[in-house]
Amino acid sequence: MAHDKSPVAGNGLFDRRFFLKAGVAGSATLMSAAASPAERPAWMRAPGAPMSPSGEPSEHEAHVQRRPIGSHPGTTGTGAARTPLELLDGVITPSRLHFERHHSGIPAIDPDEHRLVIHGLVDRPLSFSLEALSRYQHVSRIQFLECTGNSGASIAPEPVQASCGAIHGLVSASEWGGVPLSVLLQEAGIKASGKWIIAAGADAAAMSRSVPVEKALDDAIVALYQNGERLRPSNGYPMRLFLPGWEGNMSVKWLRTLKVVDQPAMTKDETSKYSDLQADGVARLFTFPIGVKSVITSPSPGLTMGEAGIYQVSGIAWSGAGRIRRVEVSADGGKSWADAALDEHIMSKCLTRFRSAWRWDGSPAVILSRATDEAGNVQPTRDAVLEGRANGAFYHYNGIQAWRVGADGEISNVYA
């Protein structure tokens, strides 16, 4: 069949069904008669290691770590550590590699002493222990969390040469489990004048954000679990607010108080931070949902191509508006595009894995991906994102990312 053999877009991009129909001739090593499988390797000649109470990755995978870790000057716990996107596959981020973003380090919370208090414009102020929250019926969903500052390096006048994770690794996805916030709010009873909720954390920064009541009553949860186990301390143990699809800063970790009020509190993190200054001097506030976005994770900077031949181009796409409907890939700098295959179980407000088959002819090429979500939003170009922005405004960046594959197989960041 035609789509098995001939590219459907420029510079060797195949139909999205390529991998279903055709093997990748040449990537496996041909068995020679000399190398007989009857010869047992060393690890088959004696019993292996015993069980252990908690698993670890293979020692051969020790390089798969959160990197880079950047703290603000004079601090240790204030800054970010990023998910190494280029070293992962699928859509779920292993908890140990979930990105971290702390405004004043990770508090050492005693779960027995911690309380979540709902107060303000409510009929009944309530206080919940972890034990009390554990008795409510939980929900669990696989969804992404992205920091508002993710990919902010892409506004630099010259492309920053760093790994995919270093540039875009402030996004991760987990199965988040916990109590629907609507259940707790209904129990407290929001007064008619209650329109916003100020959520504050139990860290030294007491980081706080104003959340519209509609979102709190929609799909917000008080998360207790992450990928089946209790939250990690760095991700909000013992409880955090989780607002699916909305900018990461609002998912307040170490959640301590929810105060129902009649207007937003205008906290530091929704005025001087996480707002978007425009070229005309006006700052846009409250840009909550994450814009539709994608990035090719392989090949990407830090990985190296081998010899010319057929490669899988793979990456992640996501949108705060819901499901990813389509991802297109280009191998000729954006002149032509081919639809990528999407992994099954496309979930709302989750990462979606895409894959394309590409015959690299060994010469320099520029590869890009472009996502479309179910609301019809199409990922914008870098120029379109920067249009009308003030110099240095780096939040909410969702522009198309281009990578250049060099003839030497090295991959670099380029603007296309």
Ligand SMILES: Nc1nc2c(c(=O)[nH]1)N[C@H]1C(S)=C(S)[C@@H](COP(=O)(O)O)O[C@H]1N2
């Ligand atoms: N209490 C509190 N909540 C917080 C933060 C914080 O520093 N303190 N950081 C916020 C930011 S900026 C982001 S992007 C996410 C990061 O969550 P993670 O560290 O679990 O990835 O948590 C948000 N919630």
Ligand SMILES: [Mo]
């Ligand atoms: Mo963030």
